[in-house]
Amino acid sequence: MNGGDFDDLKYIFSDFVTECSEAMELAVEDVLNLETGGERDAVDRIFRTLHSIKGNSSMLGLMSLSSFVHKIEDTCSDIRSGDREMDKDTASIFLKCFDVIEDAFTQISDHGDDQIDYSRGYQLLESLSSDAPVAVSEVVLDDTVSPEPEISKVSNETVEKKVEAEPVIDAPASEPEPQPATIPEPEPQEVIKEDNSFVTQENIEAYAGNSARISEVSETPESMVIERAGITGVRQNPTALVVEDDFVIRKAMVTYISKFMPCYVAKDGVEAIQAVSEAYSDEDRAPFDLIIMDIMMPTIDGLQASKAIRQIERSKSAVTFDTEAKLFIVSALSDDKTMLRAVYECGADTYIVKPVNFEELRRQLVRHRLIEPD
Numbered sequence: 344m345n346g347g348d349f350d351d352l353k354y355i356f357s358d359f360v361t362e363c364s365e366a367m368e369l370a371v372e373d374v375l376n377l378e379t380g381g382e383r384d385a386v387d388r389i390f391r392t393l394h395s396i397k398g399n400s401s402m403l404g405l406m407s408l409s410s411f412v413h414k415i416e417d418t419c420s421d422i423r424s425g426d427r428e429m430d431k432d433t434a435s436i437f438l439k440c441f442d443v444i445e446d447a448f449t450q451i452s453d454h455g456d457d458q459i460d461y462s463r464g465y466q467l468l469e470s471l472s473s474d475a476p477v478a479v480s481e482v483v484l485d486d487t488v489s490p491e492p493e494i495s496k497v498s499n500e501t502v503e504k505k506v507e508a509e510p511v512i513d514a515p516a517s518e519p520e521p522q523p524a525t526i527p528e529p530e531p532q533e534v535i536k537e538d539n540s541f542v543t544q545e546n547i548e549a550y551a552g553n554s555a556r557i558s559e560v561s562e563t564p565e566s567m568v569i570e571r572a573g574i575t576g577v578r579q580n581p582t583a584l585v586v587e588d589d590f591v592i593r594k595a596m597v598t599y600i601s602k603f604m605p606c607y608v609a610k611d612g613v614e615a616i617q618a619v620s621e622a623y624s625d626e627d628r629a630p631f632d633l634i635i636m637d638i639m640m641p642t643i644d645g646l647q648a649s650k651a652i653r654q655i656e657r658s659k660s661a662v663t664f665d666t667e668a669k670l671f672i673v674s675a676l677s678d679d680k681t682m683l684r685a686v687y688e689c690g691a692d693t694y695i696v697k698p699v700n701f702e703e704l705r706r707q708l709v710r711h712r713l714i715e716p717d
Contacts, residue, residue, distance in 0.1 A: 355598065356455060359399060359591045360448045366392045367441055374441075378434035386429070389437075390419045396444070398675065399591040400457070401698040408447045408457040414468050415440050427471070436471060440464045577712045578665070581632035582607065586615040586648065587673075588640045592697075596635060596673075599701055603714045604633070612643030616651045619668075623659050630661060631668045633713055636691075638674040638681070645672060646681075649689035669711040673699055 370392045373385035393416040400409035415437070421427040429437075443464035450459045583600050586609045587593035593608060600606045609615040615636065622630045634652065638645035649670055656667050672691045674681070685691040693707050708714045 355403065355591065355594055356451050358594060359403060360452050362590055363396050363399070364445070364448055366395065367444060371438065371441055374429070374434050374437050377429040378431060386419065386423050390416065390423055393419055395589065398697065399589065402592055402595060405447075405451065405457040407459075407461065408444070408451075411440075411447070411461045411464055412444065414465065415444075418468060418471055433471060436467045439467055577715055578632050580604075580629075581713050582629065583633040583635065584609060584615065584618055584631045584668075585635045586610075586612070586640070586645065587635070587637045589637070592637075596699075599704070600633070600635070603708065607631070611640045612645060612648030612651075615648045616643070616655070619652050619655055623655065623661075630656075630659075630666075633671065633708070633711075634668045635671045635673055638672060638676055638685070645674065646685060646689050649685070649691060653690040669693075669713060671695060671704075671707060673697060 370389050373389050376382070377385050393412055397409050397412040397416055400406070400412060418427070418433075418437075422429055422433070427433065443459075443461060446459050447457050447461075451457055581604045583604050583606045585593060585596045585600060585606060587596060588610050593610070597606045597608055607618060609618050615634070619631060619634075622628050634649075636645040636649055640648075643651075649672070652668070652670070656662060661667050670689075670691045671693045672685045672689075673695045674685075675697045677696045682694045685694050692711060695704065695707070705714070709716045
């Protein structure tokens with residue numbers, strides 16, 4: 344896991360290996376079909392399988408496997424874009440790299456880590472990127488283990504109704520060169536508009552003006568954060584809803600959140616909306632106090648579901664700090680535009696970029712009065 348003490352989730356590895364092994368079997372079939380001129384949709388399925396394994400590996404702290412799969416994913420991207428064909432040699436290299444992934448799965452199942460020799464796979468992939476085509480049979484493997492490429496560790500970003508940098512506003516088209524637009528005092532001006540959604544300049548200014556406080560808060564002990572915010576006590580007997588379509592990530596989230604409160608699950612936005620509606624209509628149940636929402640899901644995505652949930656809360660007059668659910672967006676999307684839409688259009692309280700740092704997630708639970716600080 345990226346951050347935090349999460350040894351109690353090691354049993355998830357078994358489910359991770361089972362799910363990914365089944366997906367890899369289908370990927371092998373797709374590679375064989377492509378080699379014989381099969382449907383081009385197979386490339387997209389292979390890419391999605393690799394992308395899922397890469398993300399789940401990173402989520403579980405299996406960074407060596409994640410890095411290797413990322414390299415295969417890059418090669419698959421070349422095939423999707425038409426820069427490379429899935430010929431016999433390429434297909435053979437893919438299958439041999441899939442064998443390396445299976446070796447990693449065995450290591451994870453037997454020893455709880457992903458530390459195997461990936462040099463064989465990296466060398467095969469390098470042969471594809473060289474100018475002269477190299478047959479798989481011509482790849483000579485060294486006896487020594489090649490060092491794995493350095494993994495760039497991307498720190499998790501959390502956005503809580505603030506942005507860390509002032510967005511740049513394009514100057515009017517009549518100006519010879521772009522200049523920062525002057526922010527009008529009386530009325531906020533619309534700067535982003537998409538699908539009838541907007542983020543106002545007033546909000547952005549307030550967001551950017553608090554960038555210094557983001558840094559200050561992130562380095563402040565949780566008890567002091569609560570004291571400064573004038574918060575006294577936490578919610579009593581809270582419940583949570585985890586909305587995530589990926590099995591491994593969903594299970595990891597539920598296992599962690601269940602350490603603090605009862606946790607329910609939804610596999611997509613439709614199920615999430617239904618769960619919230621039922622919670623408000625059932626007199627024997629309390630509404631959810633915490634909703635952890637993925638964005639990229641089938642049918643109804645996380646942003647649409649979040650807007651619908653906030654509308655349900657407004658219809659039930661649950662709009663105060665103590666009554667509305669704390670909505671945490673947890674997504675692989677890290678662009679500012681998506682973050683701003685999530686916060687201002689969809690009512691998110693926090694935006695956390697995957698892979699999730701569970702220590703940061705715990706800090707957000709404390710900040711929003713959902714659990715007690717240490």
